[in-house]
Amino acid sequence: MIQPVNGKFEMPQLPYGMADLAPVLSQESMLFHFGKHLQTYLNNLNALLPGSAFEGKSIEEIVKTSEGGVFNNAGQFLNHALYFLQFKAATMNNVPTGSIAKAIVRDFGSFEKFQEEFQAKGASLFGSGWVWLSADANSKLVITQEGNAQNPITKGLKPLFTFDVWEHAYYIDYRNRRPDYLKAMWSIVNWDEVNNRY
Ligand SMILES: [Fe+2]
Known part of the structure; x- marks a missing residue:
């Protein structure tokens, strides 16, 4: 839960610097x-x-x-x-670990199949929004498309991980190529943080 401090919310304290996610995010x-x-x-x-x-x-x-x-x-x-808060500096062969890795295989068949579905749902979301991985009440994983400012918690889901597909998220680095942005993002996902949320 993110709570206000003295009545105001504060910017997240990131565990990396503004240049550390390059070249995925400049x-x-x-x-x-x-x-x-x-x-x-x-x-x-x-x-x-x-x-x-x-x-x-x-x-x-x-x-x-x-x-x-x-x-x-x-x-x-x-x-x-x-x-x-879900990113870290890029690493080669960055794949899920721990309980989220097992749950992805259980619910999607493989990490590759999960990536395909996640990227396809991110690429096909019309207009501005977010593609999310969440857990339902039984800890089953689901991928949802959420328009504009929507978040899966309004559907009773627990949000675990997301790619922003508003144009402002990728236009500086990828111009109009949203699928290329989605494909590049896997190398900076901090799966330890996703495990913490699961
Ligand atoms: Fe954004």
């Missing part, structure tokens, strides 16, 4: 996406909270119970926090 891309887009959602959210029914509540609770401008900015703050 420093320029990170400075815009993390430094400007996420900061703006956060500033908007913090400006909407004082005096509202959401003051002092966790971001997850706000996303589950709000609508309109509060929902859009709270959803985008939560989505981006989970997105940026």
